[in-house]
Amino acid sequence: MTRARGTPGSLEHKIIIRAETLAADQRMQNELARLWRLLRRLSYVAMVIAAIAGAATARTVLAGAAANSADGITVNFFWALASLLGLHILAFVVWLLLVILLPSTAQGGILGALLLWLWRQLAARVATGRQRAAAVAAIVTIWGQGRTGRWLLSILSHGVWAGYLFGALAMTFALLSAQRFNFVWQTTILDAGAYTALTAGLAALPGALGLTMPGQTAVLAAQWPGPVAAGNETLWSTLLVAALLLYGLLPRLLAMAACYALARRAARTTPLDVSQAGYARLIPLLAPQVAATQVIDPDGAATPPPATMPDLPHQPQPPPPGPVYLLGWEIDTPATGWPPAAANHVHDLGLCDSRDDLARVVSALREDSQSPARLVVVVDLRHTPDRGVTAALQALQNACAHRVFLLFTGAAALQDRLGQSDAAGRLADWVAAGRQAGVEPYAMAAIDLDTPGDEARLARLFGP
Amino acid sequence: MTQCLDIAVIGHTNTGKTSLMRTLTRRRDFGEVSAHPATTRHVEMAELALGGETVLRLFDTPGFEDSSGLLSHIEALKAARNEDWIETIEAFAATPDLQAGFTQEAKALGQILASAVLLYVIDARDPVRAKHRDELELLGRCARPVLPILNFVAPEAQQQTAWRDQLARVNMHAVVAFDTVVYNQADELTLYTKIATLADPYEPMLTRLMDELAAARAAQRRASAVMVAELIVDIAAARRPYKANDDAAKTAAAADLKDAVRRREQQAVTALLHLNRFGDEDYSPPDLPFAGGAWQEDLFDPLVLERFSFDATKALAAGATAGLAIDLMTGGLTLGAAALTGAAAGFTIDTARRYGGRLIALATGMAEMAVDEPTLNLIIARETALTAALFRRGHGAQGPIAADPVDGTGLQERLAPLTRQARRHPKWSSLAANPRKTASRVSLVARMADTIETALS
Ligand SMILES: Nc1nc2c(ncn2[C@@H]2O[C@H](COP(=O)(O)OP(=O)(O)OP(=O)(O)O)[C@@H](O)[C@H]2O)c(=O)[nH]1
Ligand SMILES: [Mg+2]
Numbered sequence: 001m002t003r004a005r006g007t008p009g010s011l012e013h014k015i016i017i018r019a020e021t022l023a024a025d026q027r028m029q030n031e032l033a034r035l036w037r038l039l040r041r042l043s044y045v046a047m048v049i050a051a052i053a054g055a056a057t058a059r060t061v062l063a064g065a066a067a068n069s070a071d072g073i074t075v076n077f078f079w080a081l082a083s084l085l086g087l088h089i090l091a092f093v094v095w096l097l098l099v100i101l102l103p104s105t106a107q108g109g110i111l112g113a114l115l116l117w118l119w120r121q122l123a124a125r126v127a128t129g130r131q132r133a134a135a136v137a138a139i140v141t142i143w144g145q146g147r148t149g150r151w152l153l154s155i156l157s158h159g160v161w162a163g164y165l166f167g168a169l170a171m172t173f174a175l176l177s178a179q180r181f182n183f184v185w186q187t188t189i190l191d192a193g194a195y196t197a198l199t200a201g202l203a204a205l206p207g208a209l210g211l212t213m214p215g216q217t218a219v220l221a222a223q224w225p226g227p228v229a230a231g232n233e234t235l236w237s238t239l240l241v242a243a244l245l246l247y248g249l250l251p252r253l254l255a256m257a258a259c260y261a262l263a264r265r266a267a268r269t270t271p272l273d274v275s276q277a278g279y280a281r282l283i284p285l286l287a288p289q290v291a292a293t294q295v296i297d298p299d300g301a302a303t304p305p306p307a308t309m310p311d312l313p314h315q316p317q318p319p320p321p322g323p324v325y326l327l328g329w330e331i332d333t334p335a336t337g338w339p340p341a342a343a344n345h346v347h348d349l350g351l352c353d354s355r356d357d358l359a360r361v362v363s364a365l366r367e368d369s370q371s372p373a374r375l376v377v378v379v380d381l382r383h384t385p386d387r388g389v390t391a392a393l394q395a396l397q398n399a400c401a402h403r404v405f406l407l408f409t410g411a412a413a414l415q416d417r418l419g420q421s422d423a424a425g426r427l428a429d430w431v432a433a434g435r436q437a438g439v440e441p442y443a444m445a446a447i448d449l450d451t452p453g454d455e456a457r458l459a460r461l462f463g464p
Numbered sequence: 465m466t467q468c469l470d471i472a473v474i475g476h477t478n479t480g481k482t483s484l485m486r487t488l489t490r491r492r493d494f495g496e497v498s499a500h501p502a503t504t505r506h507v508e509m510a511e512l513a514l515g516g517e518t519v520l521r522l523f524d525t526p527g528f529e530d531s532s533g534l535l536s537h538i539e540a541l542k543a544a545r546n547e548d549w550i551e552t553i554e555a556f557a558a559t560p561d562l563q564a565g566f567t568q569e570a571k572a573l574g575q576i577l578a579s580a581v582l583l584y585v586i587d588a589r590d591p592v593r594a595k596h597r598d599e600l601e602l603l604g605r606c607a608r609p610v611l612p613i614l615n616f617v618a619p620e621a622q623q624q625t626a627w628r629d630q631l632a633r634v635n636m637h638a639v640v641a642f643d644t645v646v647y648n649q650a651d652e653l654t655l656y657t658k659i660a661t662l663a664d665p666y667e668p669m670l671t672r673l674m675d676e677l678a679a680a681r682a683a684q685r686r687a688s689a690v691m692v693a694e695l696i697v698d699i700a701a702a703r704r705p706y707k708a709n710d711d712a713a714k715t716a717a718a719a720d721l722k723d724a725v726r727r728r729e730q731q732a733v734t735a736l737l738h739l740n741r742f743g744d745e746d747y748s749p750p751d752l753p754f755a756g757g758a759w760q761e762d763l764f765d766p767l768v769l770e771r772f773s774f775d776a777t778k779a780l781a782a783g784a785t786a787g788l789a790i791d792l793m794t795g796g797l798t799l800g801a802a803a804l805t806g807a808a809a810g811f812t813i814d815t816a817r818r819y820g821g822r823l824i825a826l827a828t829g830m831a832e833m834a835v836d837e838p839t840l841n842l843i844i845a846r847e848t849a850l851t852a853a854l855f856r857r858g859h860g861a862q863g864p865i866a867a868d869p870v871d872g873t874g875l876q877e878r879l880a881p882l883t884r885q886a887r888r889h890p891k892w893s894s895l896a897a898n899p900r901k902t903a904s905r906v907s908l909v910a911r912m913a914d915t916i917e918t919a920l921s
């Protein structure tokens with residue numbers, strides 16, 4: 001996993017690396033090797049059986065029920081050829097058409113599928129355990145699905161057919177060596193011309209390869225019944241063997257080779273379907289967008305302990321006699337208006353938030369001949385109390401002989417925004433900020449100016 | 465391009481800088497997030513890699529607190545030292561003696577000067593205050609391209625227009641609205657696109673990064689849908705046999721099944737959370753109201769019969785075709801015996817495999833418990849709601865996931881034919897004693913995942 005994560009490249013690449021690392025597990029290797037061996041042996045057995053079947057067919061066709069006389073066995077040449085090659089050619093053409101016309105659904109032929117099915121049944125019996133299940137699944141996924149699977153199954157099918165044709169060819173050769181055959185043809189509705197043309201067609205390829213083929217005279221001479229002219233058996237035998245080889249075994253072997261090449265190419269180019277759930281589980285593990293995190297300049301100072309929340313007096317103390325000032329710091333006009341109705345008689349310093357405002361207010365407070373009895377500073381709980389607020393409060397404290405009273409507004413809106421517990425934390429942060437600036441808890445109160453209903457408390461706060 | 469792009473995330477305290485870092489890096493454990501001020505007290509970096517190569521470094525910084533005081537302080541310094549702005553700020557950031565209680569801000573300013581692009585995070589619910597204007601002035605003095613990020617835009621952002629006006633006034637016209645808690649892929653792409661306009665040598669890299677992010681997201685979507693589909697198949701197909709007419713056995717089977725289903729759901733939830741890079745603590749499924757029900761597949765149900773005859777015909781045909789091939793290959797030597805044998809074998813094996821267990825169960829007086837329809841539908845609704853919620857959740861989000869199943873999506877109805885198919889194959893359930901992952905199961909899961917993915921988008 002670590003090795004895979006560190007590897008540069010796409011997710012797909014990383015998954016493959018991981019798979020290789022996992023597959024390097026010896027037990028898995030053994031299991032896979034065993035199952036491969038089983039599949040290979042099964043294929044060989046199937047080919048041998050097919051070869052025996054081919055030989056048996058050839059024997060039946062050539063030396064079966066046909067008339068056997070002293071001057072040899074008389075065999076209908078074209079009938080024999082069709083029996084030996086017909087099904088193979090039909091199956092081959094169907095396979096070819098499917099592969100060309102329906103490339104997405106075409107499978108690798110029924111014989112290949114049958115073999116794979118047999119193998120699965122056997123595989124279930126030869127081994128047990130986790131590795132076995134995974135290994136079987138791995139092989140079935142490769143062989144049973146997708147483009148690679150199609151070509152691999154096709155190789156199996158062609159292989160079995162090649163075995164069959166080889167058997168047929170070998171038996172034919174043996175029979176031709178050991179017995180004498182008279183190759184003839186007969187017809188009810190066709191004329192000799194058709195057979196001449198057919199022969200010429202069949203003979204074209206072997207002829208081009210330099211073999212001596214039966215010509216028109218040989219064809220005419222072989223019509224049966226009739227005076228079958230001797231001496232043409234070798235020509236017909238050559239044609240028979242050549243046809244089996246060139247139209248039977250060779251196409252199958254070529255197709256096998258082609259499928260092998262195609263399977264290799266498909267295996268190389270088939271992308272991993274990384275969206276499969278199994279792989280998806282690896283996405284967060286293997287493709288970290290974040291390679292590393294690092295603290296650049298650790299903070300030396302210890303984190304301050306969480307603010308402990310003192311009880312705020314529910315009823316604010318009335319102010320001592322003297323002028324009362326009112327200031328809104330970093331707030332918008334409250335829903336109940338500014339200044340609050342209960343504070344109509346106090347000195348309103350307005351709503352401020354800038355350093356210029358602060359300087360103006362401070363000098364106004366300083367210049368007032370009467371020292372303020374109380375400066376009510378309204379702040380909004382929705383705002384985060386920062387060091388800027390503390391500094392401003394500090395400046396105000398200094399300007400009015402530490403007579404600042406902190407009024408927190410906006411509790412309802414804060415509650416909506418943060419929820420119960422974070423809202424309580426926010427109030428505690430504000431109280432801590434106030435104390436930092438030298439405001440004592442008895443000089444703080446939370447009264448929401450956005451919602452009417454707390455006029456009595458406000459009246460006490462601002463005095464008569 | 466070997467050079468990597470350094471981006472500093474800056475802003476007033478508690479505006480969601482660290483939350484933005486978490487969402488952009490998909491790391492919910494990055495740094496520290498709280499509703500208190502001054503949570504982050506150092507610069508912290510996260511590297512983003514593309515193909516094993518670091519291309520982007522994001523720096524989280526301590527928030528500005530006393531911005532007006534800081535501006536005054538630096539103005540005074542500048543006047544005293546008789547230097548230009550950049551030199552003064554450099555000296556201030558580098559020399560602790562000049563920092564006078566502004567250490568947090570000095571760290572942020574130092575990182576600002578070391579970065580190519582600044583992301584200025586704004587709490588868009590706050591009105592523009594003097595402290596913000598002072599911050600913007602200071603940023604202007606730092607001579608770095610700034611991309612303002614309007615955070616907290618979902619669902620209320622009363623002050624967006626005010627902020628855009630103010631930013632335009634200081635020549636910041638490219639602004640991105642990006643909520644760190646309610647994730648939106650399009651907004652994230654806009655963010656990177658605008659960064660690219662501010663740092664155009666990095667544009668090819670940023671394009672690649674956006675492609676990779678989009679691809680990863682698509683893969684995650686698909687994988688999440690497949691996970692939900694797997695869960696549905698496993699649960700729909702789950703069975704527990706019990707002796708018919710034995711109430712104790714029936715209760716035990718129901719309890720056993722419920723337990724297995726609950727654990728399977730929890731497993732899916734964990735997998736979904738991890739896949740989307742969230743943690744177990746982000747969500748826990750509420751309890752399962754599980755009625756359970758005796759599941760007696762009526763062998764004479766028309767649907768079952770239809771399926772049976774179809775299966776049987778297919779098996780018969782497959783067996784016969786194979787046999788026929790052998791017959792023909794042997795030139796008729798086997799005289800059709802192979803075809804007949806093949807057909808019979810195909811039929812017998814297939815029927816035994818599919819229905820044998822159940823026929824035997826029926827004969828021996830066993831019944832089967834399955835998950836009832838309402839429970840199954842509830843799980844479908846729950847897990848799709850969770851998946852949808854995960855897609856919408858930024859990694860900066862703090863609270864637990866609210867994934868209330870919504871009715872009326874029609875998803876259950878669309879999945880119904882597929883779940884019915886799953887129900888008929890007890891072995892497809894991973895909760896079975898010996899589960900089988902056949903190709904038809906794979907294809908069913910894929911089709912279900914398609915449906916779910918469509919419903920979620
Ligand atoms: N609803 C909502 N809450 C958010 C959003 N972004 C951040 N938060 C919350 O805002 C608070 C502050 O977030 P942080 O990421 O710690 O902010 P910060 O800017 O890093 O703060 P400091 O490090 O203290 O400067 C936390 O409680 C977050 O959960 C958002 O887009 N929507
Ligand atoms: Mg932070």
